[in-house]
Amino acid sequence: MIVVTLVSVLVMILQLPPPNAWRMNASQYSTRSAASLGVRRSATSATGQTGFQALLSYLSTSGRMPNLPPQNFNAGLIQMSCGPEPEENLQKALVRIGDAAAKGAQVVCLPELFQTQYFCQREDPALFELAEPIPGPSTEQLAAAARRHGVTLIASLFEKRAPGLYHNTAAVFDADGTLRGIYRKMHIPDDPLYYEKFYFTPGDLGFRAFDTQSGKIGALICWDQWYPEGARLTALQGATILFYPTAIGWYPSEKAEFGEAQYDAWRTIQRAHAIANGVYVGVVNRVGFETGNVRGNVAPGTGLEFWGGSFVADPFGRVLAQGSHDREEILLAEVDLRKLEDIRRNWPFLRDRRIDSYAPISSRLID
Amino acid sequence: MIVVTLVSVLVMILQLPPPNAWRMNASQYSTRSAASLGVRRSATSATGQTGFQALLSYLSTSGRMPNLPPQNFNAGLIQMSCGPEPEENLQKALVRIGDAAAKGAQVVCLPELFQTQYFCQREDPALFELAEPIPGPSTEQLAAAARRHGVTLIASLFEKRAPGLYHNTAAVFDADGTLRGIYRKMHIPDDPLYYEKFYFTPGDLGFRAFDTQSGKIGALICWDQWYPEGARLTALQGATILFYPTAIGWYPSEKAEFGEAQYDAWRTIQRAHAIANGVYVGVVNRVGFETGNVRGNVAPGTGLEFWGGSFVADPFGRVLAQGSHDREEILLAEVDLRKLEDIRRNWPFLRDRRIDSYAPISSRLID
Numbered sequence: 001m002i003v004v005t006l007v008s009v010l011v012m013i014l015q016l017p018p019p020n021a022w023r024m025n026a027s028q029y030s031t032r033s034a035a036s037l038g039v040r041r042s043a044t045s046a047t048g049q050t051g052f053q054a055l056l057s058y059l060s061t062s063g064r065m066p067n068l069p070p071q072n073f074n075a076g077l078i079q080m081s082c083g084p085e086p087e088e089n090l091q092k093a094l095v096r097i098g099d100a101a102a103k104g105a106q107v108v109c110l111p112e113l114f115q116t117q118y119f120c121q122r123e124d125p126a127l128f129e130l131a132e133p134i135p136g137p138s139t140e141q142l143a144a145a146a147r148r149h150g151v152t153l154i155a156s157l158f159e160k161r162a163p164g165l166y167h168n169t170a171a172v173f174d175a176d177g178t179l180r181g182i183y184r185k186m187h188i189p190d191d192p193l194y195y196e197k198f199y200f201t202p203g204d205l206g207f208r209a210f211d212t213q214s215g216k217i218g219a220l221i222c223w224d225q226w227y228p229e230g231a232r233l234t235a236l237q238g239a240t241i242l243f244y245p246t247a248i249g250w251y252p253s254e255k256a257e258f259g260e261a262q263y264d265a266w267r268t269i270q271r272a273h274a275i276a277n278g279v280y281v282g283v284v285n286r287v288g289f290e291t292g293n294v295r296g297n298v299a300p301g302t303g304l305e306f307w308g309g310s311f312v313a314d315p316f317g318r319v320l321a322q323g324s325h326d327r328e329e330i331l332l333a334e335v336d337l338r339k340l341e342d343i344r345r346n347w348p349f350l351r352d353r354r355i356d357s358y359a360p361i362s363s364r365l366i367d
Numbered sequence: 368m369i370v371v372t373l374v375s376v377l378v379m380i381l382q383l384p385p386p387n388a389w390r391m392n393a394s395q396y397s398t399r400s401a402a403s404l405g406v407r408r409s410a411t412s413a414t415g416q417t418g419f420q421a422l423l424s425y426l427s428t429s430g431r432m433p434n435l436p437p438q439n440f441n442a443g444l445i446q447m448s449c450g451p452e453p454e455e456n457l458q459k460a461l462v463r464i465g466d467a468a469a470k471g472a473q474v475v476c477l478p479e480l481f482q483t484q485y486f487c488q489r490e491d492p493a494l495f496e497l498a499e500p501i502p503g504p505s506t507e508q509l510a511a512a513a514r515r516h517g518v519t520l521i522a523s524l525f526e527k528r529a530p531g532l533y534h535n536t537a538a539v540f541d542a543d544g545t546l547r548g549i550y551r552k553m554h555i556p557d558d559p560l561y562y563e564k565f566y567f568t569p570g571d572l573g574f575r576a577f578d579t580q581s582g583k584i585g586a587l588i589c590w591d592q593w594y595p596e597g598a599r600l601t602a603l604q605g606a607t608i609l610f611y612p613t614a615i616g617w618y619p620s621e622k623a624e625f626g627e628a629q630y631d632a633w634r635t636i637q638r639a640h641a642i643a644n645g646v647y648v649g650v651v652n653r654v655g656f657e658t659g660n661v662r663g664n665v666a667p668g669t670g671l672e673f674w675g676g677s678f679v680a681d682p683f684g685r686v687l688a689q690g691s692h693d694r695e696e697i698l699l700a701e702v703d704l705r706k707l708e709d710i711r712r713n714w715p716f717l718r719d720r721r722i723d724s725y726a727p728i729s730s731r732l733i734d
Contacts (some may be wrong), residue, residue: 040503080597088654176712186724187720201723207724211611223575227643228596228599228722229595229720229725229728230721232595233725233727233728233733236727236730236733237733237734238732261683265685269639270637272595272635272636272639276593276594317632318628320692350732352597353594353731354553354596354699355728355730356729358605358729359726360600361600361722362722362726363722364673365605367422367604367605
């Protein structure tokens with residue numbers, strides 16, 4: 001009764017539409033099966049908002065409350081190929097940021113190390129010349145693009161931190177061009193044709209979620225995608241979506257036999273991060289066959305066919321947008337915090353975590 | 368040269384076949400793409416074993432070394448339905464253990480709480496009468512079945528630990544009938560029709576891998592399957608396979624709209640545990656529509672349709688054996704430690720874990 005009265009007073013004060021237009025739909029809280037671990041429709045008003053969300057939205061836009069993050073936004077993933085000339089790759093990316101914004105993207109993510117072909121196919125000290133400080137010339141242009149197009153931007157860079165100290169780093173720019181922060185790749189791979197341990201010092205900033213105009217955004221990088229710990233630690237900071245700029249592909253001689261299974265495992269584990277944490281996941285890979293050609297300096301070896309296949313998954317692990325294996329494209333998907341809330345209520349995994357028992361996860365092995 | 372000489376001496380001493388029959392195939396260590404994150408064939412001899420494995424196997428069977436765990440074994444999953452009479456369910460399970468053994472299973476797993484219909488559809492203090500101490504009358508019969516059929520057995524039980532203190536517990540029996548240990552379900556769900564927090568005290572033994580004649584076996588239970596932490600902590604103890612006895616199903620009114628996505632999310636996250644940890648995963652669910660009928664004591668509510676769909680995934684997340692949604696059946700799949708080793712070498716995730724940075728996983732939220 002008190003609630004009803006308070007609501008009535010608010011309605012009068014704010015001249016909101018009558019309560020029945022944004023009343024909580026009782027069925028939202030009706031008995032349902034945990035069996036279902038229900039992905040169910042949110043109860044929404046005719047305007048597509050629940051009552052509380054409508055109120056928040058009204059207060060926010062009416063200037064009566066400080067700005068709140070939006071209830072939803074469009075993520076834009078730029079799946080692109082990379083040529084031998086770094087400046088051309090950067091210019092292409094800047095154009096594509098505008099293209100993504102024109103399609104309605106509000107948060108845009110580029111692939112890993114998009115300014116060059118994947119140079120880690122060999123160990124060549126001369127290639128450290130590709131690295132730049134942050135902030136630096138590239139981040140200036142990226143920040144300007146974010147500001148010009150009004151988009152939050154995740155851009156992967158080869159960071160020069162000090163002489164002899166380099167990182168594989170994601171920079172997060174807000175929609176006004178401000179650099180919100182950086183994430184330095186924590187898990188560094190090293191395998192034939194992926195000699196990353198030669199180039200990149202493991203990150204020392206930990207896992208991070210960044211405050212942006214679209215709310216909290218997580219940024220991780222490629223090899224991180226195989227580690228549930230990185231996803232968990234980013235999600236626990238409040239990220240609503242985890243972005244994974246990536247450079248992964250097929251070894252030509254193995255593609256026929258193992259290619260499909262490799263791609264499926266990669267997609268599966270990242271969809272699982274979405275499910276385990278109740279977050280969206282956006283994975284942005286490059287496409288194209290590359291020899292690591294950087295201004296004519298080509299790597300020995302057979303080259304790599306980057307498998308594209310960028311995608312966005314919702315907190316239920318369902319794929320909302322799916323890229324091809326061989327074409328440049330821009331993927332768009334809506335990140336809807338109402339859906340995220342609904343799915344987490346129906347799959348309350350965070351409620352039951354046994355945090356008293358997880359400490360040994362910091363062991364190398366329990367032997 | 369020293370190696371060659373030592374090998375020659377061993378060959379003479381042990382009267383093994385000549386070295387060329389079990390020599391390491393050089394191609395196993397040839398350059399390959401990390402891109403591929405290769406699932407590749409193990410280099411094997413004509414007998415299907417690598418040199419070192421053949422040597423170990425020979426030494427083991429010749430009695431010149433202590434027994435080593437086998438290089439491979441067959442897992443058998445008993446997907447079954449459960450009726451109103453607990454004693455009948457137990458007898459059915461005992462028969463099925465023999466059936467699985469006859470099919471070649473060496474490690475057998477039963478579904479969660481297979482002795483009853485899923486009674487947690489309501490909160491009824493009288494149902495605590497179903498619980499039994501461990502060891503107790505049921506474990507005696509299960510141990511005898513394990514010994515009789517020579518199989519390692521994972522059996523889920525309603526454990527009475529003390530008056531007013533009950534657990535959802537998996538007992539692990541070795542192939543000689545010895546009780547190797549118990550695992551008490553760590554993550555306890557509570558949702559409409561899944562009122563487990565009423566019945567089960569959260570486990571206090573942590574996550575566990577058990578030493579058996581088939582090597583290290585992990586046992587977790589149902590709701591644990593949504594937590595990457597539980598899978599990781601069990602795998603870090605050396606488990607080669609994680610078993611998940613399970614009772615999960617559809618709420619009839621939601622099945623048409625959400626059923627497929629729910630099942631897919633459940634399967635996806637468990638396949639991801641296999642991928643992340645380089646282990647096999649075996650998930651054993653019940654089938655059938657149930658009203659929680661225990662000797663005629665029926666739960667209110669609409670009942671649950673348990674979705675079966677038991678499966679075994681390999682360390683690459685590939686499904687090796689797949690159960691139906693609606694039939695009782697016994698699934699068999701080979702757990703091959705040579706394949707596990709090969710996949711982990713090609714996907715060296717354990718190598719690069721950032722154990723210096725994972726401690727905050729023990730936080731409820733990082734806010």
